[in-house]
Amino acid sequence: MSVDDAIRFLPELILILAATLIMVCDPLTSTHRKSTLAVLAFVALLAALAATAYSSTDPGKAFFGMIVVDGFATFFRAIVIVVGLLTVLSSNRFLEREGANSGEFYALLLFSISGQSMMAASNELIILFIGLEISSIASYVMAGFLRDDSRANESALKYFLLGSFASAFLLYGIALVYGVTGATNLSDIGSRMQPDSLLGGVAAALMFVGFGFKISGAPFQMWAPDVYQGAPTPVTAFLSAGPKAAAFAVFVRVFTVAFGNIGDRWEPLIWISALLSMTIGNFAALGQTNVKRMLAYSSIAHAGYVLVAITARSESGVAAVMFYLGAYALMNVGAFTVVGHISRKGERYLRVEDLSGLGVRQPLTAAMFSIFLLSFIGVPLTAGFFGKFYIFKAALQSDLIWLTVLGLLNSAVAAYYYLRVLVVMYMQEPGEAVNEVEPLSPALRLSLICSAAGTLILGIFPSGALHFAVKSAVLK
Amino acid sequence: MDQHLLSIILFTPLAGLAVLLFIPGSSKNVIRIWANVVAFAGFLVSLPLATRFDKGASGFQFVERAEWIPSLGVQYLIGVDGISMLLIMLTTVFGFIAALSSWNAVEERVKEYYAMFMLLQTGMIGVFLALDFFLFYVFWELVLVPMYFIIGVWGGPRKLYAAIKFFLYTLAGSVLMLLGILALYFQYHAQFGAYTFEIANLMKVVLEPGMERWVFWAFFVGFAIKVPMFPFHTWLPDAHVEAPTAGSVILAAVLLKMGTYGFLRFSLPLLPRASNDVEIVRILAILSIVGIIYGALVCLMQKDWKKLIAYSSVSHLGFCTLGIFALNPNGIAGSVLQQINHGISTGMLFLVIGVMYERRHTREISEYGGIAHVMPKYAIVFAIAMLSSAGLPLLNGFVGEFTILQGAFEANRVWAAFAVSGVILGAAYLLWLYQRVMLGQVTNGKNLRLPDLSAREMAVFLPLIAWALWIGVYPKPYFDILEKPVQQLVERVKPGYYQGQAALKAGVR
Numbered sequence: 001m002s003v004d005d006a007i008r009f010l011p012e013l014i015l016i017l018a019a020t021l022i023m024v025c026d027p028l029t030s031t032h033r034k035s036t037l038a039v040l041a042f043v044a045l046l047a048a049l050a051a052t053a054y055s056s057t058d059p060g061k062a063f064f065g066m067i068v069v070d071g072f073a074t075f076f077r078a079i080v081i082v083v084g085l086l087t088v089l090s091s092n093r094f095l096e097r098e099g100a101n102s103g104e105f106y107a108l109l110l111f112s113i114s115g116q117s118m119m120a121a122s123n124e125l126i127i128l129f130i131g132l133e134i135s136s137i138a139s140y141v142m143a144g145f146l147r148d149d150s151r152a153n154e155s156a157l158k159y160f161l162l163g164s165f166a167s168a169f170l171l172y173g174i175a176l177v178y179g180v181t182g183a184t185n186l187s188d189i190g191s192r193m194q195p196d197s198l199l200g201g202v203a204a205a206l207m208f209v210g211f212g213f214k215i216s217g218a219p220f221q222m223w224a225p226d227v228y229q230g231a232p233t234p235v236t237a238f239l240s241a242g243p244k245a246a247a248f249a250v251f252v253r254v255f256t257v258a259f260g261n262i263g264d265r266w267e268p269l270i271w272i273s274a275l276l277s278m279t280i281g282n283f284a285a286l287g288q289t290n291v292k293r294m295l296a297y298s299s300i301a302h303a304g305y306v307l308v309a310i311t312a313r314s315e316s317g318v319a320a321v322m323f324y325l326g327a328y329a330l331m332n333v334g335a336f337t338v339v340g341h342i343s344r345k346g347e348r349y350l351r352v353e354d355l356s357g358l359g360v361r362q363p364l365t366a367a368m369f370s371i372f373l374l375s376f377i378g379v380p381l382t383a384g385f386f387g388k389f390y391i392f393k394a395a396l397q398s399d400l401i402w403l404t405v406l407g408l409l410n411s412a413v414a415a416y417y418y419l420r421v422l423v424v425m426y427m428q429e430p431g432e433a434v435n436e437v438e439p440l441s442p443a444l445r446l447s448l449i450c451s452a453a454g455t456l457i458l459g460i461f462p463s464g465a466l467h468f469a470v471k472s473a474v475l476k
Numbered sequence: 477m478d479q480h481l482l483s484i485i486l487f488t489p490l491a492g493l494a495v496l497l498f499i500p501g502s503s504k505n506v507i508r509i510w511a512n513v514v515a516f517a518g519f520l521v522s523l524p525l526a527t528r529f530d531k532g533a534s535g536f537q538f539v540e541r542a543e544w545i546p547s548l549g550v551q552y553l554i555g556v557d558g559i560s561m562l563l564i565m566l567t568t569v570f571g572f573i574a575a576l577s578s579w580n581a582v583e584e585r586v587k588e589y590y591a592m593f594m595l596l597q598t599g600m601i602g603v604f605l606a607l608d609f610f611l612f613y614v615f616w617e618l619v620l621v622p623m624y625f626i627i628g629v630w631g632g633p634r635k636l637y638a639a640i641k642f643f644l645y646t647l648a649g650s651v652l653m654l655l656g657i658l659a660l661y662f663q664y665h666a667q668f669g670a671y672t673f674e675i676a677n678l679m680k681v682v683l684e685p686g687m688e689r690w691v692f693w694a695f696f697v698g699f700a701i702k703v704p705m706f707p708f709h710t711w712l713p714d715a716h717v718e719a720p721t722a723g724s725v726i727l728a729a730v731l732l733k734m735g736t737y738g739f740l741r742f743s744l745p746l747l748p749r750a751s752n753d754v755e756i757v758r759i760l761a762i763l764s765i766v767g768i769i770y771g772a773l774v775c776l777m778q779k780d781w782k783k784l785i786a787y788s789s790v791s792h793l794g795f796c797t798l799g800i801f802a803l804n805p806n807g808i809a810g811s812v813l814q815q816i817n818h819g820i821s822t823g824m825l826f827l828v829i830g831v832m833y834e835r836r837h838t839r840e841i842s843e844y845g846g847i848a849h850v851m852p853k854y855a856i857v858f859a860i861a862m863l864s865s866a867g868l869p870l871l872n873g874f875v876g877e878f879t880i881l882q883g884a885f886e887a888n889r890v891w892a893a894f895a896v897s898g899v900i901l902g903a904a905y906l907l908w909l910y911q912r913v914m915l916g917q918v919t920n921g922k923n924l925r926l927p928d929l930s931a932r933e934m935a936v937f938l939p940l941i942a943w944a945l946w947i948g949v950y951p952k953p954y955f956d957i958l959e960k961p962v963q964q965l966v967e968r969v970k971p972g973y974y975q976g977q978a979a980l981k982a983g984v985r
Contacts, residue, residue: 360585377647379621380614389654393548396658408651415647416640419624423636427628463545470547 001063008062008069008121010051011077012114018044019110026103034101038092041106045084045113052077052117061123065185068123071472075322076120076249083242083329084113089447090337091234097345098232100146108145109238112138116246123257125174125184128250132170132214135243136163143231143239149346155230162213162223170210176203177258187476189258201265207254208269214247217307218276221300225284228296233340233347236292240299240336241329248306252321255310256475263313270311271403277304278410285417290350291339294417295332298376301414302328308407309391312398318473320390323465327375327383327458334451335372338365341444342437349433352421357430358437365440366425368452373418375455378411383458390466481524482538482554482605485564488518489571489597496594501587508579511590515575518597522568529561531957534964536607537561544611549661549671554605558957559740559812563604563733566819569939570729571597574722577827577936581721581834582630589630596622596726603734609657609742610673613650616734620646623723623731631718638711638718645701645711653698656691660746663687679745679968692750695743696760702735705760705797706767709790716786717839721830724782728789728826729819736796736815740808740965744800748969752803760801761887765894767794772901776908781832781839784909785825788865791898792818798895799880803969807883809958814876816954817864817947821873824861824940828854831933835926841909846918851928855914857937864944866906867899872947 006013022037029037056074061067087109095101115134122128140163144156178184180199181192193200212220228236259266281301288294306328309320342358342365343349359366375384388411395404440448458465492514499507530537536555544552556564574593582589599622602615620643628639657673663681665671672678683691701708712732716724744751751757771791778784796818799811831854832847833839848855864871867878877899885892918924929937947954966973 359588374621380617385614385617392654393658393661396655396662405655408655409648412644412648412651415644419640419643422624423628423640426625427636427639463547466545466547 004058004060005062005067007058008055008060008067010055011048011081011117012121014044014048014051015110015114015117018047019107019114022103022107022110026107029103034103035092035096037103037106038088038101041110042085042088044110045081045088048113048117049078049081049085052081065187066124066127067118067121069121070475071468072249072253072318072322072475073121075326075468075472076245077117079245079326079329080113080116080120080242083238083245083333084109086333086337086447086451087234087238087242089443090237090333090340091232092443093441094232094234094340098146105142105145108138108142112142112238113242116242119246120249122250123186123253125177125186125189125254128254129167129171129174132247132250133167135246136167136214139235139239139243142235143227145235146232149230149232151230152232153230155227158223159227159231166210166213166220169206169213173203173206173210176206186254186257190260193259193261195261197262200259200262204255204259204262204266205269208266208273211247211251211254212273215244215251215303215306216300217273217303218280218300219273221277221280221303224300225293225296228299229290229293233292233336233343236296237333237336237340240296241332244299244303245325245329248321248325252310252318253475256313256318267311267313270307271400274304274307274311275403275406277301277307278407279304282410282414282417285414288417289352291352291355291421292336292350294352295335295339298414298417299332301410302332302376304410305388305391305407308395308400308403311400311403312394314394314398315473316390316397316470317394318475319466319469320387320394322469322473323390323458323462324387326465327387327455330451330454330458331372331375331382331384334368334448334455335376337444337447337451338369338372341365341440342433344433344437352424353431354433355421356424356428357434359426361430361434361437362440364445365448368448369425370422371452371455373421375459377415377418381456381459383455383462385459386462386466479538480540481521481528482540482556485518485522485525485568486554486598486601486605488521489514489594489601492517493591493594496587496591499587501585504583504586507586507590511575511593512572512579514594515572515597519568519572522564525556525561526565529556529558529957531558531960534960539607548610548673550610550673551608552611553608553674554602554611555607556605557961558959559737559961560604562812562816562954562957563730563737564601566733566816567597567600567604567730569943570726570819570823573823573827573936573940574726576932577725577830578720578722579932581830585629589626592622592625593722593726596626600726600730600734604737607675608673609660609675609678612742613654613657617647617650619731619734623727626723627715627719630720630723633718634714635718638714641711642715645708649698649701649708652694656694656698659687659691659694675741675746681746683747685749688747688750689753689756692743692747692756695738695747699735699738699743700763702738703732703793703797704735704790705763706770706790706794707763709767709771712790713783713786716789716826717780717782721826721833724786724826725823725830728785729823732789732793733815733819736793736800736811739797739800740812744965745968751801752969757801757803761798761891764794764798764801765891765898767791768798768895768898769901772898772905775905776901779841781841781909781913782826782829783839784841784905785822785829788825788902788905789818789822791902792822792865794898795877795880795895798891799883802880802883802887802891803966804883804886804973805962805966806879806886808965809955809962810876810879810881810883812958812962813947813951813954814873814880817872817876817944820940820944820947821861821865824857824937824944825865827936827940828858828861831929836922841912843920844913844923845920846914846916847923847926848914849918850923850926853929853934857929857941858910858914860941860944862906862910864948866903870945870948872944872951875947875951
């Protein structure tokens with residue numbers, strides 16, 4: 001292991017060491033001082049973010065080409081780490097409330113993020129799989145972290161079973177790829193894959209099934225609503241942003257670099273999946289009364305939008321994926337954080353109606369939730385607008401006219417259920433849930449303000465992020 | 477100052493909003509005063525626009541340009557011609573009037589209310605200023621949010637339904653419009669190898685006829701919903717009726733004009749051949765005429781005072797779109813003037829309703845009768861507003877409608893014949909409304925002791941009445957301002973139109 005290798009692997013190293021440290025410290029910390037461990041996790045994440053930035057100054061490969069640090073990897077590493085930071089901020093108060101604050105949680109979180117960060121930088125199918133498993137296994141446990149909650153248990157079990165299925169499919173795909181090309185390195189696969197390879201197509205399809213589960217794209221979305229609803233809200237926020245972004249990152253990298261040659265074979269699959277995800281997600285969300293479930297379906301729809309950009313099979317498509325996932329991570333974590341804040345002990349208040357009158361009782365919380373919702377809708381000057389704009393622009397550029405039309409109409413349908421939340425927040429009298437809601441804790445406030453500010457900044461001055469995305473979208 | 481005049485106009489309300497956020501929500505009167513100051517300042521800073529505007533110059537004036545998102549070719553590019561200058565003046569005047577008229581009408585969440593109005597004001601001005609299609613789209617969508625809240629929070633009993641309907645209708649239209657915008661954007665890239673949303677550049681794009689028609693219809697859906705043209709009008713009565721008075725006033729006076737302005741600024745210049753396509757023009761003219769007559773007939777049936785005025789907008793905006801698609805100088809100039817006129821008259825009528833609603837909290841026409849005896853000043857104001865809307869000579873409505881009809885007559889006599897019936901029906905429903913509400917004996921005991929207009933209320937109406945009279949008596953300055961831009965539009969859509977006319981005249985002689 002050379003120094004270069006170590007530097008390019010530094011973010012993961014920091015996260016893994018910090019996670020281990022937290023596990024060691026956990027038994028030594030008294031029950032009411034577990035927040036120190038949260039601080040430790042927060043600092044570790046900041047350090048990892050700094051390491052990500054530092055390693056990006058000298059891009060290149062490490063460990064015999066297994067890891068690659070390029071703009072793309074850096075972008076997604078930054079996303080998952082920022083999601084981790086926001087999750088730490090919002091989960092501390094939540095766990096205290098539920099009486100489950102412990103070092104374990106933060107250790108698991110860091111492990112999961114290290115896995116995702118590894119996925120973002122993986123240039124090799126085995127590393128990719130290891131990263132995916134580290135990320136997944138830690139998040140299965142997180143989903144069931146509230147041991148006494150039956151919904152959380154159901155959620156964790158479902159997530160685990162279906163997730164394992166997905167991993168199996170993925171592994172089967174990897175095996176086939178190795179059989180066809182004799183390589184696990186993405187660049188090697190790309191150069192050895194014959195354009196007319198039938199087995200290659202089958203491998204791509206199998207891997208798509210695996211990735212489809214992880215990103216909750218239709219028709220593999222079934223688990224998402226139940227898992228998202230049952231998991232503790234900060235975990236849901238995390239699951240719907242971090243692992244998803246990382247899964248998209250490897251999805252894009254594998255399909256562009258390794259399967260670029262056989263694009264004609266897999267494009268129809270993704271086309272259909274994109275349309276199904278948008279339509280199923282949006283139409284199912286219309287009828288939901290539980291906010292978490294509604295946001296779960298909305299996250300399926302958003303996966304559909306991202307799939308549209310992948311269908312475009314172009315550099316601007318990749319850039320659109322990057323920008324959108326960055327924007328989506330911010331607004332989604334923000335939205336779930338608000339939901340977790342309102343739900344209160346035992347997550348009793350999760351219906352849309354429970355938000356009634358939030359605009360009167362807690363104007364700041366409501367205003368920030370509105371920003372996230374408007375960004376979900378795609379109103380200009382929010383990150384969501386540029387994300388969608390960029391995706392549909394990329395799709396049109398690749399002549400996906402019908403997919404674009406259907407996607408745009410979908411986004412208009414989606415406005416309805418997001419608006420309903422705005423309606424109850426601002427246009428109805430405060431109800432029981434909101435009347436007794438506690439003030440925002442400083443950490444929650446910081447987390448919300450950061451996500452909201454990020455959403456607005458990406459919406460008003462998207463140039464920097466767009467430029468970076470475009471520059472990093474060249475995958476080799 | 478001149479080189480940043482437009483930015484100042486655009487951002488004055490937003491600056492006011494920034495300060496407003498620091499005023500505590502409990503000091504309602506401070507907020508009211510501040511909101512009025514900001515709105516008045518918004519009007520004052522827009523005055524130099526009118527005085528320094530050079531009506532002899534062609535092209536855009538006071539242009540400001542800055543990069544916004546270079547990688548996409550998006551610019552902060554704003555400027556005005558005669559058409560947008562008049563609409564901006566309309567916006568700033570009504571911004572002030574809306575603020576002033578809400579003084580007593582809103583008691584709850586006063587701060588948020590005025591905040592939404594300031595945001596709305598910036599959005600609307602931005603729509604009329606933008607010379608970059610992307611920037612236009614941003615403002616266009618941005619307007620939705622504050623209006624949605626204004627209807628939904630401070631509106632009437634069915635406000636939730638009305639607010640969501642308003643938002644979804646417009647959003648559905650605008651996503652299709654976005655598709656059209658992107659089609660032009662890519663075509664420009666295909667033909668010139670660069671990405672831009674600048675209108676002046678996009679005008680160089682030559683689309684193949686089939687595609688041009690598609691793009692035209694994509695724009696059409698977005699704009700027609702906003703206008704609203706028949707059969708896309710169904711959101712309008714709900715939104716108008718449920719919105720608070722100032723919301724209805726802004727909606728009628730300014731927001732609807734965004735649609736007609738869209739046709740003038742984008743559909744016609746960017747898609748000249750589709751806009752001049754015989755089939756398309758016929759469809760649009762028929763929809764406009766159906767709107768004129770249908771709107772007027774529905775007005776005759778209304779029992780709700782505010783709903784009646786709402787439907788009258790459908791009818792009047794039908795005139796505006798008919799004028800645009802007459803595609804001649806009279807039609808287009810008349811249409812723009814009528815947009816201003818409709819803003820003044822219908823704005824006044826909604827204010828008239830608001831005054832009464834604050835006193836009696838009902839809009840059922842049958843609740844009233846003989847109000848003229850109780851409120852003489854109010855009777856006069858209402859009469860002027862009503863007559864200006866009905867198109868009485870020497871008031872503004874007449875000038876606009878007459879010019880549009882001239883244009884329509886020149887384009888197709890049958891259109892003009894049908895459209896005239898709208899004028900007659902318009903007089904009928906307005907006069908009948910006035911008769912039922914104001915004339916005769918006081919039939920309802922509750923109306924016996926209504927206070928007449930206060931000084932503040934008079935201050936709301938007087939500038940509008942003066943404006944209505946000015947246009948009615950001496951409209952020449954307006955036509956002078958409109959001459960150049962209208963000429964450019966007509967030349968763009970019908971090249972050689974003016975030479976043809978000159979030849980025709982020479983031939984007659």
